[in-house]
Amino acid sequence: MPRTAELKARQAAAVPTGVASKSIYVARAENAELWDVEGRRFIDFAAGIAVLNTGHRHPRVMEAVVRQTEAFAHTCFHVAPYESYLRLAERLNALAPGAFAKKTLFLNSGAEAVENAIKIARIATRRTAVIAFAGGFHGRTLLAMGLTGKVMPYKRGFGPFPAEIYHAGFPLPYRGVTSADALADLDRLFHADVDPKSVAAIIVEPVQGEGGFNVAPADFLQALRRLCDEHGIVLIADEVQGGMARTGRMFSIEHSGVVPDLITSAKGLGGGLPLSAVTGRAPLMDAAHPGGLGGTYGGNPISIAAAHAVLDVIEAEGLCARAAALGARMRARLEALAQASPRIGEVRGLGMMVAFELVKDKRTKEPDAALTAAILAQAEQRGLILLSCGVDANVVRLLAPLTIQDAVLEEGLAILGESIRAAESGGAATRAA
């Protein structure tokens, strides 16, 4: 039996069905390439779902990890704190937008950062309600799942959800939903469902990730800022997917000029090691009593060491500028593909957070999830790893490492073009040697 088939069978027997995965069992990986247990090479346009902005096994990140393991691997910050945690907090406080005093708390996952941001907003405002957006994704833990605005696969059957969560519409210009429409929906919410004076926080992804790489227009984010100021609401930017240089700025909200009160970071921050953070205004961050925030592993020293190296690499290799430049190149290539395709309805994104939406007909814009799945399958057969997203599962997202070599990026884009053409013509998948 081929190794992949054997591992798939073992996975089916030992791991729950809910933990869905591709069937690319990895043996090793380097920057933007990955080799599976069969020795097949793949170009990685998923980057561990936007985690490997600095690529697989960046030498500086790996070296920092090894060096840290030679000192200590875990103490629990609450028991025996370490300087590297403080220094990383200082670095994020300085990097986050806003010329005011900030503080940072470290956790393990994106969902945990989101949960803690809500806890902080609630205790600081002494209010309970939270507003999130349709199509938003904030994680799989109970509160984060409640905030998520996408039923399948994240919410179906997993309720009841925590109380006092409200969802408003998110601007989707391609589907005719303007910033004004989305703001009118928020106004409806404030009149019909929840008093704005009871709202602790509005949480928003400046670029929706799982929801389909929908970029929040600057005027929308600016209006949210004004509403939050007017009603004393904490504005939380969920930068778990869009942060860490991915969009061409350290934080994606910087494109709008809006300064949020709290920022959640994760994914790219740890360079492959689990680490997340909440960074925000010092008085908000200090609202919780001692012991109210934290956890056993939050800010694990090995992850913290990796994150220092990630920030060093982003700076030393100019990854914000590189994300902007390569992102523009990817956009141009995708626009050309869209011109030639009757099924690519829109190309969108920011920096190297680029996606294209597939429709059955450019006029009706009916979502085409089947074609999306076919493109992913064609690409995988040809040695390119892609992910889909979107509430209708009809968006292909490109999340290559920001460190990807030019030649590998070109090769990946060429495979992408072939895969789109093959899927559109219903052709059989072929795999290059």
Ligand code: PLP
């Ligand atoms: N927030 C956003 C915007 C995300 O994209 C994700 C994960 O994709 C999360 C939160 C949850 O992060 P995690 O899977 O690390 O819990």
